[in-house]
Amino acid sequence: MHVTPGASNSALPALYRTMRRIRSFEERVGELFVRGQTAGSMLHLSIGEEAAAAGVTAAMGPRDTFTTHHRGHGIFLARGADPARMMAEIAGKEAGYCRGKGGSMHIADMGLGHLGANAIVGGGIPAVVGAGLSARHHGTGAISVAFFGDGATGQGILYESMNMAALWGLPVLFVCINNQYGMGTRIDQATANTALHERALAFGLEGATVDGVDVEAVADAARTLADAARAGRPGFLAVTCYRFYGHARKDKSPYRSPEEEAEGRARDPLARARARLLETGLATEAELEALDAAADAEMDATIDFAVAAGEPPLASMFRDVFDPAEPEPEPVRARIDRVLARE
Amino acid sequence: MIELTYRDALRQALADAMTEDPDVVVLGEEVGRYGGAYGVTRDLIRDFGPDRVIDTPISEAAIVGAAVGAAMTGLRPVAELMYVDFIGMTMDQLGNQAAKIRYMFGGQTGVPMVLRTQGGTGRSAGAQHSQSLEAYVMHTPGLRLAMPATVADAYHLLRQAIACPDPVVFIEHKALYTMKETVDLAAEPPPWGRAAVRREGGDLVIVSYSRQLYHALEAARRLAERGIEATVIDLRTLNPLDFDTIRERVEAIGRAMVVSEGAMTAGVAAELSARIAEECFDFLEDPVVRVAGEDIPISVSTALEAGSVPGPELIAGTAARMLGGRA
Known part of the structure; x- marks a missing residue:
């Protein structure tokens, strides 16, 4: 499939704003980590990948559902998440989306159709097949989108899921955010054919690769594929981008050269969108500065919120293993007490 | 009252659930046109x-x-x-x-799904089609686990599993599909998570589930001929686990044996016997004895296969030794 970029200029200001909020949020997630105030020891930033999140979610409707990989903050934010509750969740606080039990890699919100981020590479992919079956069964007209990284192309579950989606003509879209690295392994060190969407074509899915530095191109490609998916022709979109920082917050990327990183970071979707907004007259420098400052101020406040938020009560530990109408699991301490209470 | 096989009861449970709730769907390998590898879903595709x-x-x-x-x-x-x-x-x-x-x-959300599968020995199906892997499931918090032994339970537990707001792994036994029973499907079933006492006896408690229930009952019959009376408990579900019923009987009787087809080490019988030993310690006259599968793969040879898992003879013989002088 051929994708023509640049057909949606009028959406660019909103796409830029989404990307700018994501970057600002991710920078503050990094800051919270450095301050030692995140609960999770594992944080994966999506800086450099903002166009994938903003562009694809722009093609999604309100009833659509999705799953993400472990690097999914940007996608959730772009879908309308409250960044303060996200930051609280990342900090493991009661006010977070999952009451502090999920954290960065297991954030979810049924209200926004977020069926869950996942810490197992590829683990969230087959759920969209089920969500697609459900959408078709209930006639909702919704699609379900699986977001995952290039690393997941090494997992069999992706191919099982693509095969089912194609076989059953489900309203499903697979979005591979190819940031070039699965942890420290570059894509060409993990697979011989790096034209990832060709795999989808082999399964009978619609498929395209789009340059993730160009958010308008991503949005256009995603819209084409989302429309097809809604009509029962599921698809696969590979968004080519560059992971600006390490795999996780502590990773200084010794496996790649400073030259490569400089080159990768030069392909910045925000810088490109900003330049285009100015060039086309869709925004002035002053307007963009105000927008940037507003995003930063909004995200600064998320840190304050997360730091001030309370820890979940210890008793909540036994909650939600099963349905709330069922008895909670008996604590080990109570069981020990019972054993030792004998005469 | 109606005579049904275990397989028919399962099919009836699926059909009734699908009739009542249009959101119930069945999916899996060969469940439609083929009718299920063991025939449980036969004709459902025609009807639904x-x-x-x-x-x-x-x-x-x-x-x-x-x-x-x-x-x-x-x-x-x-x-x-298709196979556990x-x-x-x-x-x-x-x-x-x-x-x-x-x-x-x-x-925020539950995962109200049922994973139906079947396990166990009895069909000379070899090492990769004969296992009893319920311990994998029982060891995972968040999963319910049902293992029906009777035809009535095949129906009622499956209906209850489908209604359960949490994921249920439902393990049938491949040797039970053709077993027949006269059942009243309209009768009020026992509550989900409650064990059933299938036989009363004052000398020892045999705790079991799935097909081993019948080996335990046959052993109890043989023991009765020698003057030993066993209580036989059918757990029905392993999660929820009805330990209250076990505790009550073991405290009253003072001797317990746990029978499971799964490999003995770190298996369901290990968990149950540890719990009985911990919680009923003061009431026990003998160590809790596990009668479980050998710690070996299952063979295709019917002789080796049958020898790999408990049978009535081993259960009865073990009970007789526990009762010592009385045997």
């Missing part, structure tokens, strides 16, 4: 159509994963895993996704 009885590719992980996503978005999927031996293929979707989603997401 291919959109609700979904034949899948041979992709166990994605079958379970699709059931997870469907369950989170308003369907009540009943996925079939294939559970390893699904373990991420089952153990990391289905089991943990309610908890990880702070209680």
